[in-house]
Amino acid sequence: MRMILLSGGSGKRLWPLSNESRPKQFLTILRHDERPESMLQRIWRQLSEANLAGKAYFSTSGTQGELIRGQIGAEAVIIEEPTRRDTFPAISLAAAYLHDRAGASRDEIVGVMPVDGYAGDEFFDHLRRLPSILEQSGSDIALMGAVPTEPSDKYGYIVPSSSPSPNQPYLRVSSFVEKPDLIRSEALIREGALWNCGVFAFRLGFLLDMLEQKGLSSDYASLSTNYEEMPKTSFDIAVVEQTRQLSVLPYHGEWRDLGTWDSLVRERSSELSGPGYISEASHDSHIINELEIPVSIWNVPDIIVVAGPDGVLVTDRQSSTGIKDMVAEIEIGPRFEERFWGKQTVLSHQQATSGLQTVTKRVVISAGRFISYHEHQFRKEVWTIVSGVGSVCIDGIMQTVNPGEVIVVEPGTKHYIGAIEGDLEFIESQIGHIVSETDIIRYEFPDSI
Incomplete structure (x- = not known):
């Protein structure tokens, strides 16, 4: 199975450390074996350990190619979008590249996953099963769905049309629900719905044929030249939700999207990163400081303070989900940039x-x-x-x-x-x-x- 790794995003949800020049997947604020590690490096390490990195290709745009090579190495294969669009044009361009430039046959299976997720190592063992799920189910697309641990309005949901069976590892898909409120989330979980991980697989020829059916070119050179004419829409809307033969492989292990500061600090073993001080009465508070001056929290519980070259953020842990809207509203420009x-x-x-x-x-x-x-x-x-x-x-x-x-x-x-x-x-x-x-x-x- 060849892998398309999606690296995009505007870098606003984890401001002030992330920005358009350094989206969240490049922040080295996780740890592995006592060493700092980014989300991108974690995903690449896990793919390598699962023997899936050898045929992996990064789909990205702008300066992110430099950042990927800087963190992964010069051997990273980059499929560069001429301009940032959305996941449908990005995956279509990557698929055309695999067929025209990388020598992939139409029968080869292609897996797709974002590089800014967070999952346990067993997730990648499940990922390796997607080709067999396509074969067993006769589906056009096989998805990965995480079994929810709690109601959440942060994720989309995959609603199955069948119940689990000991003899059948996959479920048929009935519909999708995009980020419902908590009450609806609880009802969906009772129905057996799964979190949509944004990870799926298909045969290369399936997507190339669909491009032709939509009146779009499946030729890499033509797609690249006329990229701005591609519909600016998600792959979910343009393809997945228009496909009838869908199956999903339930995953019972660790998976989540580290899209807020609260979700991110839960994965950190230390409450303090960088110079600073947190008083004993400031329980469940965290500091992430990239500056060379100290930052302190004195007797204020349940807050997160993030300091970087682009600015300083102070937020209540439970209210850290709207930062992207705040950054867009006041048009905060990036002052820090990472390059190769x-x-x-x-x-x-x-x-x-x-x-x-x-x-x-x-x-x-x-x-x-x-x-x-x-x-x-x-x-x-x-x-x-x-x-x-x-x-x-x-x-x-x-x-x-x-x-x-x-x-x-x-x-x-x-x-x-x-x-x-x-x-x-x-x-x-x-x-x-x-x-x-x-x-x-x-x-x-x-x-x-």
Whole structure:
């Protein structure tokens, strides 16, 4: 079975640590063997242990490809959306890629799962059973459904049309209910409904045929070129809910969506992460602090305090579900960004009356990595090296830089910087009447250097 791993989202539900440049699946706030681990890394580790990572492909857009390679490694296979749409166009593009570029036959079974879920290791043993469920049931799509542990309005529900049988591991699907209220959730659970994990499998030819039936191309090159014309809708609405032959495999183990700060801190063994203090009377309170200044909670129970470069959040644990709406309403822009080569934080953005802008950033390049060879047409950059030893190339001339040194890069100058001894940290000032992330021309690094 080939796997399509969906990595998307706008990164607003776990603000201020997540943003459009670093959605929640990339936050390294879980732990495994006493080491920090992101949701993405956890899913990849579990897929690897289940021997499912060898034929896995990431579907994503924007800069997330860099983040995936930064956390998983350069071997990660990325199917990049030309622009962010929704799960129906994303899965369709990935399916066309598997057929046209990866050599998958129409009879091959394709599994789909998001990379921001949280499940026990046995979940992936169940995942490996989906191909046999497709075969046994004769279904077009086989889904995974988690047996609910409590009524919840956070999840969609799969309503079966049959009762469990000792001789039949799967159930037929009757309908779907999207995030009902708690009263309706209780009734659905009594009917045997399952949480919809967003995990399913189908034969590749099934989806390719459906694209043709909808008047859409199943050719990868054509889909990629005309991607913005694809319907911006979910795979559930466009395909799953329109398919009659559906089955679901019930899963009785650990599964949940870590989509709120309250659900996330339940998975953490420590109440304090980062510099800070929680008083004894502040029971069931948590601090997650990415800043270098201490954060303290004094005699306030049942709250969560999250501090990061994008801002500081203080929320009651039970009321942490509406943060996405708050972030959208006040249009909080991201100041922190992770990239394949490291991370950067915007410290200030000033504009003079003349229109001259100065953007100051703290940049950290991870050991052994580098920012590509490129130039800017409209801005000057000034780098002040803070720590580490780096390698710099200015218009083909190489030099080593150490703490305290200052490098000036004029507009129209090709340049490169990398970390050669430990992480390289520097303060970057971008100065110009136009300071934009689109002002960049990339080049191949000269072979002669």
